[in-house]
Amino acid sequence: MKILYSPASPYSAKVRMAARQAGLPVESEIVKTDDEPALLIGNNPLGKIPVLLRDDGSAVFDSRAIMQFLDRASGGKLYPTDAEARTQAEVLEALADGITDCLLAHVYERRFRPEEKIHQPWLDKQWSKVTRGLAHLEANPVSFENGLTGGHVAVAALAGYLGLRFAGQWEQIWPGHRAFLSSYETLFPAYPEFKSQ
Ligand SMILES: N[C@@H](CCC(=O)N[C@@H](CS)C(=O)NCC(=O)O)C(=O)O
CATH class of the missing domain: 1.20.1050.10 (Glutathione S-transferase Yfyf (Class Pi); Chain A, domain 2)
Known part of the structure; x- marks a missing residue:
């Protein structure tokens, strides 16, 4: 899996930390939202980061959906079960x-x-x-x-x-x-x- 991000982006920092905390192997690739590159727009029509690209090529956004996805993918390492x-x-x-x-x-x-x-x-x-x-x-x-x-x-x-x-x-x-x-x-x-x- 790969996260499209920028080093200054707070929502990107959130999901990248969450992936690390969840123990999931996730690569990161920097994108410049102002340039609207095809990699970003093709995976998120909103042109916003972060975007998580799954191994099958499908995209998950926004950061809240990514957090919930990472939680499920890690068997519940990010949110309490109670x-x-x-x-x-x-x-x-x-x-x-x-x-x-x-x-x-x-x-x-x-x-x-x-x-x-x-x-x-x-x-x-x-x-x-x-x-x-x-x-x-x-x-x-x-x-x-x-x-x-x-x-x-x-x-x-x-x-x-x-x-x-x-x-x-x-x-x-x-x-x-x-x-x-x-x-x-x-x-x-x-x-x-x-x-x-
Ligand atoms: N609700 C979104 C907000 C994402 C967002 O606004 N990201 C900013 C960077 S921190 C962005 O992509 N800005 C570029 C734009 O809005 O075109 C989330 O939680 O992921």
Whole structure:
């Protein structure tokens, strides 16, 4: 299997870490989404990464579907079997991905619009979701009691992207990120190799 990704992409970091955590042999290939290469568009009409190419050539996207696929393929190494614990892991992932969505919207507004068309109220709205989400993580510290789940992996991917693109703007809203990352790296020592860069 192969994952199409880019080194900066937080959702790609999430699924690549998850594949490693699940113990599945998965190769990775860098694609540039802006160039819309045939390999990407032919496998995901949305032109987004990550995309997982299975051994039979068929594609799985988006990152949430890939996580669930990797979990099934590994016999349940990414999400708890207990129903309530699984729901909590999936909600944590949804929160981390949702904050990441807002960060991406923020970055794309500034990257793809001409300067005079950048809409500050839109940036502010996205940022307010980010700060509320991070404040929620601060008020509800993530527990590692039941081992590493896809939820933890998504939060680690979010933290990596915050560090890459928003350095100095978020750390005080979620000071608990240090304790989170320290626990995460204990369970997943390869984090520096996989986080957005
Ligand atoms: N919901 C999707 C989001 C994927 C996404 O937005 N990926 C970004 C890179 S991090 C991308 O491909 N951007 C290029 C584009 O939107 O054209 C997922 O979870 O995989």
